[in-house]
Amino acid sequence: MDLKKDYKKLYQQWHKEFKQIKLTELNQDLFNHYKKILNFINEYKEDNSNELKNLILNSYKENFNFLFDDFLKLREVKIINSALALKEINLNNVIEAEKLFYQNLVGTIKGFKKVKTLSLYQGESEINLEDLIKSEVKIKEDIKEVSISNKKEKSLISESxxxxxxxxxxxxxxxxxxxxxxxxxxxxxxxxxxxxxxxxxxxxxxxxxxxxxxxxxxxxxx
Missing domain, CATH: 3.40.5.50 (Ribosomal Protein L9; domain 1)
Structure with missing residues (x-):
């Protein structure tokens, strides 16, 4: 594990994500690699007698955590904006949790628009309330599923x-x-x-x- 090299790679990807409108490519292997590094540096313990080394390590730990968290939040905002606009994204450029998040957001938005459209014609035709209820339940189940999946990835969704x-x-x-x-x-x-x-x-x-x-x-x- 080359921490200096990995930090530089993460910084370059964060910088690219920050500068461009479209999502950068993030595969599951790379995501897991970054998580492995984070787990290592967050759990690493150094002899307290070496203050300088501890200072450098803590600074490195803080910067790496910030870059990774901000990188994921930037991607989250792009995914939400694309879903709200019903704009397609390249699903090959996202990890599985992001893919599920996007697909279920789109499904929820389409379901809402369908209900909204039906309500406009409420006086002209009969609305099948049973179908709407089933649709709402399905949407809620999908959102719950994505929430659980994202928690397993140690939260791509914003904290409370x-x-x-x-x-x-x-x-x-x-x-x-x-x-x-x-x-x-x-x-x-x-x-x-x-x-x-x-x-x-x-x-x-x-x-x-x-x-x-x-x-x-x-x-x-x-």
Missing amino acids: NDLIDEVKIDYTLVRFLKETPPLVGIDLINYGPFEKEDIANLPQKNAKILMNEKFAEKIELN
Whole structure:
């Protein structure tokens, strides 16, 4: 296991996911590989006497976890947006949990649109309530199935907002230097897209990445 090489690979894929509108390719083997690395670094214990080594390890652990979580959240937002627009995605570029998530979202949205359409003609023709109830039950079962599947993948779906409230998040005011695609903050709020000269108050970790990549600059408040 080459941690430096794997970190660089994850960073490059995260950066590509961040910059482009379409989903990047993510196969199950690569996903499992990243999870294996995360499990290793999160469980690794170092002798407390070596403070410098512990500092480097903790920094590496924090950055790797952030990149991986943000990478999955970026993909989640793209999948949700595609499903809402009933836009097809390349199912060869997603892992099984993402595939099920997308397919069931599309099924739910189509089911809702069907019910909505039928309700518009309520006065003109009889609606089969039994069929609608069966359809609603099927949709709920599908969503529950995807939820269970995603939990087995250690959650592709956003965590509870109640948990977020318990964590103090610092924010930084930035000015964008060029067009920037939408992103998911570590507070799980969707930000963007942004135009050049736009100003936004973003979570400090997200802002730091944007500034490092020359997408934005910090606004100093006197």
